[in-house]
Amino acid sequence: MWVILLIPACAAAVFSCLRLVRVAATADSLSAIGPARPEEAVGVGLFETAYLAGGPTRVVDLALVRMAGRGRLHLAHTGWTTVVDPQGRSRLERALIGEIGPEGQCRTAALRAALAAHPTVRDIGERLTMAGLATPATVRESALLAIRQVRHALLLATGLLVAALVLAAPGSGQAGATVAWFALPLVLTGGTLLMARVDVHAYTAWAAPAGQEVLRTARIPRQYGPADDAERELLTAVAMVGPDAVPDARLRAALRG
Numbered sequence: 001m002w003v004i005l006l007i008p009a010c011a012a013a014v015f016s017c018l019r020l021v022r023v024a025a026t027a028d029s030l031s032a033i034g035p036a037r038p039e040e041a042v043g044v045g046l047f048e049t050a051y052l053a054g055g056p057t058r059v060v061d062l063a064l065v066r067m068a069g070r071g072r073l074h075l076a077h078t079g080w081t082t083v084v085d086p087q088g089r090s091r092l093e094r095a096l097i098g099e100i101g102p103e104g105q106c107r108t109a110a111l112r113a114a115l116a117a118h119p120t121v122r123d124i125g126e127r128l129t130m131a132g133l134a135t136p137a138t139v140r141e142s143a144l145l146a147i148r149q150v151r152h153a154l155l156l157a158t159g160l161l162v163a164a165l166v167l168a169a170p171g172s173g174q175a176g177a178t179v180a181w182f183a184l185p186l187v188l189t190g191g192t193l194l195m196a197r198v199d200v201h202a203y204t205a206w207a208a209p210a211g212q213e214v215l216r217t218a219r220i221p222r223q224y225g226p227a228d229d230a231e232r233e234l235l236t237a238v239a240m241v242g243p244d245a246v247p248d249a250r251l252r253a254a255l256r257g
Helices: 002-033 046-069 092-102 108-116 119-130 135-167 175-198 209-217 227-242 249-255
Strands: 073-075 080-083 106-107
Touching: 002 092, 002 106, 002 135, 046 092, 046 108, 046 119, 046 175, 046 227, 046 249, 080 092, 080 108, 092 106, 092 108, 092 119, 106 108, 108 175, 108 249, 135 175
Parallel strands: none
Antiparallel strands: 073 080, 080 106
């Protein structure tokens, strides 16, 4: 009986691990190409840093905090965003105001989702990807999916092992053989996950290895107009860590919808 349970455990382990190995090979080839020169390929400012640190949603959070701090938006802790000044100062601000709509008010959660998928935000990611700083979307999604499948295969093998031990006839001496055979998919999936921590895990982040270096240096050019040091420090913190960096509890609640 335990052999019947071993077959799907081994099949899931082999197929999921092969998929992860292919993803690792793709990631290695991407790393071998090397990044373009960041300063010449794309200007890395606050919004670019936000994308590298947290993806499109982080860019939206930064834009909301920046506009709210300058009095151009009102973010209510009840979950509504209201336009105070309808004149956008940049392409991203105009896109944000456009997503709010002609009534000048909308739900913050819906606004964040819509703006994160807006072409203006996608352009930031595409420029960073072309510069070698952001992980290509296909690579990142494939890496996340492959790692998730190996984890599921590991859980499946563990569950089937428990089932096999429960179904084993008492006193038949099959328990030892069952554990020994099930060790194959368990070791395979566990070892592959350990490998993924070294070779693939970096490509599950929004920032590619070169982009991670940019985040470590955290060089934020002053290119978004006049701002005092306090505002610049706050916006940099939001770009790096997200809404948790906002000291105002009501504003944090508003950003979280």
